[in-house]
Amino acid sequence: MAYDCIVCVKQVPDTAHVTAEAMTPEGTVNRAALPAIFNPEDLHALEVALSVRDEYGGSVTVISMGPPKAADVLREALYRGADRAVLLTDRRAAASDTLATSYIISRAIRTLGKYDLVFCGRQAIDGDTAQVGPQTAEKLGIPQVTYLERIESVTDGVARMRRNVGNGWEVVEVKMPVLVTVLDTANEPRPPAAKRSTKYKRSRTRLELGAEVKAEMPDVSKEKAEVEIERRAETLRSRGLMIDTWNLDDIDADLSWCGLNGSPTKVHRIQAIVLTKEGYTEIPPTEEGIRRLVHELIVDHTLG
Amino acid sequence: MIDVNRKGEVWVFAEQEDGKLSDIALELCGKARELADHVGVKMAAVLPGTSVRGLTDELIAHGADKVYVVEDRRLEHYQTQPYARVICSLVEKHKPQIVVYGASAIGRDLAPRVASALRAGLTADCTDLDIADVRDAASGVTHKNLLLQIRPAFGGNIIATIVNPQRWPQMATVREGVMAMPEPDPKRGGEVVEEEVEFQELDFAVKLIERHREPHTVNLKGARTIAAGGGGVGSKEGFRVIHELAAAMGGAVGASRAAVDSGYVNKAHQVGQTGTTVRPALYIAAGISGTVQHRAGMEESAKIVAINDDPEAPILSVAHYGIVGDLNQIIPMMIRAIKERPKE
Numbered sequence: 001m002a003y004d005c006i007v008c009v010k011q012v013p014d015t016a017h018v019t020a021e022a023m024t025p026e027g028t029v030n031r032a033a034l035p036a037i038f039n040p041e042d043l044h045a046l047e048v049a050l051s052v053r054d055e056y057g058g059s060v061t062v063i064s065m066g067p068p069k070a071a072d073v074l075r076e077a078l079y080r081g082a083d084r085a086v087l088l089t090d091r092r093a094a095a096s097d098t099l100a101t102s103y104i105i106s107r108a109i110r111t112l113g114k115y116d117l118v119f120c121g122r123q124a125i126d127g128d129t130a131q132v133g134p135q136t137a138e139k140l141g142i143p144q145v146t147y148l149e150r151i152e153s154v155t156d157g158v159a160r161m162r163r164n165v166g167n168g169w170e171v172v173e174v175k176m177p178v179l180v181t182v183l184d185t186a187n188e189p190r191p192p193a194a195k196r197s198t199k200y201k202r203s204r205t206r207l208e209l210g211a212e213v214k215a216e217m218p219d220v221s222k223e224k225a226e227v228e229i230e231r232r233a234e235t236l237r238s239r240g241l242m243i244d245t246w247n248l249d250d251i252d253a254d255l256s257w258c259g260l261n262g263s264p265t266k267v268h269r270i271q272a273i274v275l276t277k278e279g280y281t282e283i284p285p286t287e288e289g290i291r292r293l294v295h296e297l298i299v300d301h302t303l304g
Numbered sequence: 305m306i307d308v309n310r311k312g313e314v315w316v317f318a319e320q321e322d323g324k325l326s327d328i329a330l331e332l333c334g335k336a337r338e339l340a341d342h343v344g345v346k347m348a349a350v351l352p353g354t355s356v357r358g359l360t361d362e363l364i365a366h367g368a369d370k371v372y373v374v375e376d377r378r379l380e381h382y383q384t385q386p387y388a389r390v391i392c393s394l395v396e397k398h399k400p401q402i403v404v405y406g407a408s409a410i411g412r413d414l415a416p417r418v419a420s421a422l423r424a425g426l427t428a429d430c431t432d433l434d435i436a437d438v439r440d441a442a443s444g445v446t447h448k449n450l451l452l453q454i455r456p457a458f459g460g461n462i463i464a465t466i467v468n469p470q471r472w473p474q475m476a477t478v479r480e481g482v483m484a485m486p487e488p489d490p491k492r493g494g495e496v497v498e499e500e501v502e503f504q505e506l507d508f509a510v511k512l513i514e515r516h517r518e519p520h521t522v523n524l525k526g527a528r529t530i531a532a533g534g535g536g537v538g539s540k541e542g543f544r545v546i547h548e549l550a551a552a553m554g555g556a557v558g559a560s561r562a563a564v565d566s567g568y569v570n571k572a573h574q575v576g577q578t579g580t581t582v583r584p585a586l587y588i589a590a591g592i593s594g595t596v597q598h599r600a601g602m603e604e605s606a607k608i609v610a611i612n613d614d615p616e617a618p619i620l621s622v623a624h625y626g627i628v629g630d631l632n633q634i635i636p637m638m639i640r641a642i643k644e645r646p647k648e
């Protein structure tokens with residue numbers, strides 16, 4: 001029995017490695033200066049889907065909601081073995097909170113049609129909320145299994161999975177379709193395959209083709225440019241190199257559920273964390289210095 | 305989603321496992337009590353489970369005015385959908401203005417499911433909650449007494465304050481260990497309300513086949529003092545001095561993720577964003593650089609001592625005392641100084 005898998009992936013700024021170049025003189029982080037990466041746990045979600053397909057047959061479709069340059073993570077998913085990639089991009093989706101985001105993703109999943117398993121990374125490192133997976137499951141009206149450590153077996157449309165709940169583990173069984181969120185301890189993601197990378201390097205979204213045509217033929221009319229874009233898209237499509245691009249109309253989304261309108265939470269205030277350099281007492285690394293420190297900690301009842 | 309309901313109660317999801325309330329449930333009672341007093345409403349705990357009646361006194365002693373109890377034999381072990389059904393049904397019936405959950409494995413699985421079903425807002429992993437009037441700059445409208453949901457974001461590089469002005473209940477998950485545990489008052493009175501919830505067959509789609517819980521061996525949260533080692537310790541053998549330092553203080557052993565990932569010590573000791581959040585009286589960080597992910601778990605400690613050979617290490621920015629030098633020399637000196645301290 002073959003299973004159709006969908007993997008939801010996100011392109012995120014690399015918040016874990018804030019480099020000196022990304023720091024402003026005030027000591028805050030300039031997000032735009034951080035490199036954009038494949039959200040780490042989403043790579044593990046992709047790996048689970050690929051291994052299910054490799055073992056049981058079926059397909060792996062990767063979808064990503066984000067700005068046009070999120071096409072980069074979709075290409076990376078194709079290098080690693082995904083069969084199909086869909087970019088969800090629309091200005092009207094900007095400023096979506098997790099609720100609006102999960103609605104949009106659930107619409108895209110419904111648009112894809114039949115599926116058995118949906119995989120998400122447990123959480124994305126830019127927000128660390130871990131909310132979009134469970135919310136998407138609820139919107140789809142399907143069960144969720146969070147914190148996947150491994151899939152034990154899949155038999156006749158029933159998946160048996162082991163989840164890590166921090167202070168222990170559980171094995172659960174559920175009939176598909178089901179949405180699963182994956183931990184970074186679940187597996188070792190396979191690297192991009194050289195052959196696939198060579199092939200899919202040429203994969204493009206329509207928006208990228210548009211930008212290329214504009215750069216290469218700056219003087220042609222709009223109509224001519226359209227014709228050229230369509231010609232290139234047709235060639236890529238025939239070789240399976242087109243990354244589908246959908247907007248909110250393509251997935252039949254109710255706009256009152258999307259973007260700012262669809263988001264109950266509002267950001268009231270943002271404060272940047274400033275790393276201060278002052279404020280600590282320097283203790284010399286000597287017997288005497290340390291004895292004094294210990295004495296001070298005893299006097300103020302820190303050490304009993 | 306429910307409408308703005310200023311008379312609505314403040315609710316805590318009373319997480320319990322194997323007949324024992326989680327610390328976070330009791331920590332939340334303390335905070336929710338404050339919030340409820342601030343807006344002048346009652347504070348209630350929602351307690352689903354099997355044979356959980358006996359836990360209601362503890363919730364009341366920790367600040368609840370009311371406990372909604374939902375008992376069903378199918379609620380023995382936490383499962384997403386039946387528990388979400390309980391919360392959603394009760395929210396629709398009683399229309400609370402605020403619902404808070406622990407940012408635990410359970411709370412972070414449950415709260416988003418509930419938020420999606422109710423179409424309500426939810427903020428994850430708050431480190432503080434408060435009440436204030438909030439003026440919306442665009443419309444000029446002032447919303448009275450909103451829940452301020454305060455959380456680190458962007459890998460801990462910013463602190464965001466989130467509000468839900470219109471679509472209630474206002475919901476948040478709160479990180480474990482950051483709210484002070486309230487002093488229980490066994491004389492406090494409170495009301496126990498039995499509730500019935502109608503389940504659907506599909507709520508039980510996920511079947512629990514096997515369940516294993518690790519005995520609590522490492523008590524980081526409860527420790528008064530913690531000696532923590534990081535990547536700079538260099539080896540598992542080297543980590544022995546960290547254990548010795550902790551033993552000399554009568555405290556617990558903590559670690560950074562680098563130390564855990566390198567196998568110096570097991571994961572239960574990890575402090576930080578993906579480990580335990582601690583606030584001991586004393587935190588000694590040795591060979592720990594102090595990335596935001598680590599600091600998120602320890603910067604609330606009352607006293608922080610950093611030992612690092614790099615005078616530029618970020619850990620020093622949150623330290624009260626800094627010792628710049630080699631931990632292999634400094635820690636043995638420290639152990640001696642502690643052991644030789646004059647005893648009263």
Ligand SMILES: Cc1cc2nc3c(=O)[nH]c(=O)nc-3n(C[C@H](O)[C@H](O)[C@H](O)COP(=O)(O)OP(=O)(O)OC[C@H]3O[C@@H](n4cnc5c(N)ncnc54)[C@H](O)[C@@H]3O)c2cc1C
Pocket residue numbers: 016125533534535536537559560561562563574575576577578579580590591592593594595597598601611612613614617629630631632
């Ligand atoms: C999503 C995410 C979640 C994370 N969660 C956590 C978390 O919960 N907890 C956590 O700790 N990390 C977490 N991390 C990892 C974090 O980013 C850092 O990689 C980690 O904290 C580094 O550990 P370290 O400072 O001990 O190690 P290193 O980076 O190896 O630093 C070692 C330090 O020791 C010093 N040193 C070296 N030798 C000596 C010596 N002989 N004497 C004195 N000092 C010495 C060095 O100057 C340096 O400052 C997370 C990362 C991500 C991306």
